Amino acid sequence: MIEVKDLSASYHGKKSKKIVFEGLSFGVSSGVPVSVIGPSGCGKTTLLYLLSGLKKPERGEIFFKGEPLNGHQREIALVLQHYGLLPWKTVFQNASLGLRIRGFSKKEIKEIVLPILQ
Template sequence: MIEVKDLLIKYGNHTVLDHLQLHVGSQESIAIIGPSGCGKSTLLYALAGIIKPQSGTIEINGEAVNGTRKETGVILQSYGLLPWKTVWENASLGLQIRKLPKKDIQTKVSKILKQLHIIDQKNKYPVQLSGGQQQRVAIARALAIEPDLLLMDEPFSSLDAIVREELQHVLVDTYYRKKLSILFVTHNIEEAVFLGQKIIVMQPNPGSIRAIVENEHFGDPDLRKKKSFHETCVKVRQLMEGQTE
């Protein structure tokens, strides 16, 4: 699905990502975690085609990434909702840009808003919604284009714990229904362990991959209640602190 080879990204004279290598298989859910300044968001934006590297290559499904691709859905921290557009208009924006027939837009957007339980909010504006509802709209807009890859930058960081966990379950359900690949950046260890089949632990100065943790318990809705969940959280924390196994 994704092949990253010798990725070098600099901001001025500062090296953010140093010849990074990464392979992501088809239909995998990948968490990217690490301290501030390790290049997590930069990597995500490079995969989205928003940032151009100084050297190295990124291929998705065998094709080089040279700018944004229509099959990639992106959700940023700010949600990116247009305040002057309704829930329906925000969710359908990508399809309108692609000039799909109105009937197809109606069908696709209705289905996704129902799946995310916000169809009853379709005529409201973002300012009239809670943070969790706004995030659902952002997810709906990204999924409406039927992406094969969903990139998310700290998608739930501004939400309270209960809403965050609710939307984490929504994301897992979406992953299984849509059969897509997901990469998301987070600072939250528990979120990374709950949502990541693989957890990429990054280190700074310059940004590189310290370790990749395989999470065999991904997809268990009761994972947070189990010993294995806490054991994996401890393992990830130790790696982030530079400890070896």
């Protein structure tokens, strides 16, 4: 179960702040397929970054299985339409990037990533 309460997100440009969405609230039960659709720039990717823990909400709360989302949930993943490998990084660094962004320790990252790369 994912529950979103009063979520807000915006971008800060050079001259102004662009509000992407404000006061967004919804819930999704476990096992229910969901599609996020809308025009370019409406906040789909921002919402997915928030739900995956890669971005912190400006306001509002996100709950996963009744607990506040803290970025360390191992059952949440994000796969983008176009892959984004960083060519100047190693395979290990690319594979561990999401965990680093979410605040996992170096030890935790090694414990998770190394077995997968074996």
